[in-house]
Amino acid sequence: MTEPVVPTIIQGGMGVGVSQWPLARAVARTGQLGVVSGVALDGLLARRLQRGDPGGHLREALAHFPAQDVARRILDRYFVPGGIGADRPFRPVPRLRLGTNRGGAELIVAGNFAEVFLAKQGHRGPVGINYLEKIQMAAPAALYGAMLAGVDYVLVGAGIPSEYPRMLDELSKHAAVELPVVVPGAASDERHVVAFDPSSILRPDVPLNRPKLLAIISSAILAIRLARDPLTRPDGFVLETSIAGGHSAPPRGKPALSDSGEPVYGPRDEIEVSKVAALGLPFWLAGGFATPEGLAAARASGAAGIQVGSAFALCAESGVDPGLKQQLLERAQAGTLSVRNEPYASPTGFPFKVAQLPDTLAEEEVYAARSRLCDLGYLRTPYLTDRGRIGYRCPAEPVEEYVAKGGAAEDTVGRRCLCNSLMATVGLGQQRRDGYREPALATLGQSLDFLSGMVPGEVDTYSAEHVIEYLLRG
Numbered sequence: 062m063t064e065p066v067v068p069t070i071i072q073g074g075m076g077v078g079v080s081q082w083p084l085a086r087a088v089a090r091t092g093q094l095g096v097v098s099g100v101a102l103d104g105l106l107a108r109r110l111q112r113g114d115p116g117g118h119l120r121e122a123l124a125h126f127p128a129q130d131v132a133r134r135i136l137d138r139y140f141v142p143g144g145i146g147a148d149r150p151f152r153p154v155p156r157l158r159l160g161t162n163r164g165g166a167e168l169i170v171a172g173n174f175a176e177v178f179l180a181k182q183g184h185r186g187p188v189g190i191n192y193l194e195k196i197q198m199a200a201p202a203a204l205y206g207a208m209l210a211g212v213d214y215v216l217v218g219a220g221i222p223s224e225y226p227r228m229l230d231e232l233s234k235h236a237a238v239e240l241p242v243v244v245p246g247a248a249s250d251e252r253h254v255v256a257f258d259p260s261s262i263l264r265p266d267v268p269l270n271r272p273k274l275l276a277i278i279s280s281a282i283l284a285i286r287l288a289r290d291p292l293t294r295p296d297g298f299v300l301e302t303s304i305a306g307g308h309s310a311p312p313r314g315k316p317a318l319s320d321s322g323e324p325v326y327g328p329r330d331e332i333e334v335s336k337v338a339a340l341g342l343p344f345w346l347a348g349g350f351a352t353p354e355g356l357a358a359a360r361a362s363g364a365a366g367i368q369v370g371s372a373f374a375l376c377a378e379s380g381v382d383p384g385l386k387q388q389l390l391e392r393a394q395a396g397t398l399s400v401r402n403e404p405y406a407s408p409t410g411f412p413f414k415v416a417q418l419p420d421t422l423a424e425e426e427v428y429a430a431r432s433r434l435c436d437l438g439y440l441r442t443p444y445l446t447d448r449g450r451i452g453y454r455c456p457a458e459p460v461e462e463y464v465a466k467g468g469a470a471e472d473t474v475g476r477r478c479l480c481n482s483l484m485a486t487v488g489l490g491q492q493r494r495d496g497y498r499e500p501a502l503a504t505l506g507q508s509l510d511f512l513s514g515m516v517p518g519e520v521d522t523y524s525a526e527h528v529i530e531y532l533l534r535g
Contacts, residue, residue: 068094069356070532071275071299071345072525073370074191074216075307075504076100077480078487081380082118082179084373087525089186094214096189097180099203100196101439101480102172103165107154108489110136113144122175127209128263131167138164150492156438157198159242159255159451166202170262173206187213189275193308194220195409196439201228201238201257208232208269216299218277219308219411223293225274233271235259246445246467253443253451275299277347279310281336288340297343299368300332305348306370306506308411309402316404323402324412338363349508353534369532371506372515377522382488385501387521388418393509394519400507405475408440408457413479414504422482422502428475431500433459436491437480477502 072088074080076098085095106119114120120140123132139152155165173190180188190207192200194217204215208229217225224240231238237258244253273296276287284300287293303309303326310330317325337344346359347368359367373379375390392398399417407413415423422428435441435458444467446452454466457476464470482502484490490499515531516523 067343067365068092068187069366070094070529071189071216071347071366071368072096072373073306073347073368074098074189075370075374075379076191076193077483078105078380078489079374080191081378081487082176084376084378084380084525085180085188086182086184087378088373088529089180089188090184091526091529092186093529094187094189095180096191096214096216097176099173099176099190099192099207101437101484102176102203102206103168103199104154104172104437104439104484105487105489106135106168106172106175107139108151108484110139111141111145111151112489113141115144118179119175122178123171125178126171126174127265128167131171131262134164135168135171148492150494151489153436156453157196157441158453159198159253159443161256161261163261166257167262169199169202170206170209173203174210177207177210177212181211189214189216189272191216191218191277193218193409194222195411197240197242198255198443199439200225201232201240201255204228205232205257205259205262208272211270212272213270214273214275216275216277218299218301219409221278221283221287222274222276222295223287225276226293226295229271229274232259233269235265235269242443244443244445244451273297275345277301279303279330279332280313281333284337284340284344288342295342297345297365298337299345299347300334300337300364301368302332302346302348303330303402303412304507306374306400306414306504308407308409308413309348311404311410311412318404321401322404324404334362334364348506349510351506351508351511351532352514353532356532367532369511369528371509372511372528372532373525374505375512375523376525376528378525380487381503382486382501385418385421385486385503389416389503389505390522391519392418393505393512394516398505398509400505400509402507403475406477406502407479408455408476414507415477416503416505418503420500422477422500427500428477431478432497433457433478435459435462435478435480437478437484439480 074096089095239254
């Protein structure tokens, strides 16, 4: 079995659909690690098929899916020749839950398979997939789909991926897995799990390649904790600073906000890189290192290289809607783009970077005009109802519904529906039957210094290969 190469550059796995397969493939073709986002790939597969699958790429991937009966069911349900009209709503997909939903599991497996399969075509470079640990109810099926396509690396952030080494081991043998899930309200002796049995999808007899696992973390203490136990030890780390795009870890200690309303980070939040280096596992630095000088500094600290997100999010191959991407690039080049670390925007409770653009969910007026609803539910979490049943809730759903489910009203303040808005960011926002179209919400890192050195002057676009050439310059 061929070991995947140790890359110098990891292209960040930005979701939903920003790190799409064309971007990951373009990076992997250079020999660096191209990464697809593993978030909501069931919904993305369904919506892209309903848009008519331009170019036929998804149908090509599904033609190679090892369970053709599953592929046929998915195509029969979601593929629309020529695509639905812009004024038509997308057909929904099954929402995540602890119980078994065969159609939902099949769509998750197939969506992850298709994205990795397409990213790996036409080259021998390494391809990874990035997951949010917070989205637990999709994790086992998603991992299996990516592994069926031969994914080389799995990267996990927004949580502690202590269960992932075991799941990767078991799924590589097509064994059934269970992922323990904490359910608020349940007794301490109650056990709740997300269960997935690969035999419900297909019955292969050849073991799968077990991909490398990289834990995306922001603390040397957590790295030491994960590395000391063989059952939780990853194959490496991505050490992410607080200015990296998307979700970031909250500050340690007593929470505090700056005068501008952003989380305040202090000395306790600085990553002790030397302690991670002493563990002997490869690691990469992320968040503000996207320059040749940043790469050199990372290598000097003992890192294998760097992970880069924002530079790739703005490149031609990213999945960001072209019009939105042009706005971001123009404002970033002009120095007028503000990216705030919003403490309450994400339903996960983690701070989330929000690019301040007009007509997006970053604007208070746009946020206030949107009727709260939760129809995608990727960030829902389970809880135990008064009747002893499992229910699901999200702080971004209607306030009265969340409170009726035992949630605190103060937890709903400012929460954005990331599921719908991030779908809209890649041009797949839902068109409601009442005429309302879901607005986008863009996220980038808070350091955009790379632009002045990488693309001097004003440019309309640049390629992922150009990013790699710039970072490796000298």
